Amino acid sequence: MKSLILIFVIVFLFTHCKSNNQPECFCTEEFRSITVTVVDSLNNPIDSLDVDIVDEFGRRISPSSKQFPYQSGLYVVIDDSYVNYLSTEPLLIYFTATDSIGRRAYSLFLVNTDECKCHVQKISGPNKIVLK
Secondary structure (H helix, E strand, O other), rough: HHHHHHHHHHHHHHHOOOOOOOOOOOEEEEEEEEEEEOOOOOEEEEOOOOEEEOOOOEEEEOOOOEEOOOOEEEEEEEEHHOOOOOOOOEEEEEEEEEEEOOOEEEEEEEEEEEEOOOOEEEEEEOOOEEOO
C-alpha cells in the first residue's frame, strides 16, 4: 500500500508541478535579420553605402553582415546575433546610410525579441527608404 501511495505522489509531482515559470522554448535553427532596402529617387537600389546603426541609448549596433550580396540595396538593421541584447520590450534603433557625396537615407525601427530569445522581431519600421 505504501509503495502505491509513493508511486501516486511521484506521478502527481511530475505531471502537476513546474520547476519554474519559464516558457517552454522551441527555437528554430534559422538565422533571422531585419532588413531595409535603400533606393534612389528613381527607385533603383543603391549598394556600397556607409551604414551607421545606433540604439536609443547611443550604443552602436553592428550586425554580422552589413549588406546582403544577393540582393542589391538590401542592408541589415539588426539580426539574431543580438537576441540576448534585446528583450520583449521594444527598443528604438536609428538606421542611417550615407553615400560618398553626402546623400543620406535614415529611418527609425522598433525591434524586440520573444520570451525565449529565439529571434529578433520588427515591431515597426519601413521596408524601403530613399537616399536624398
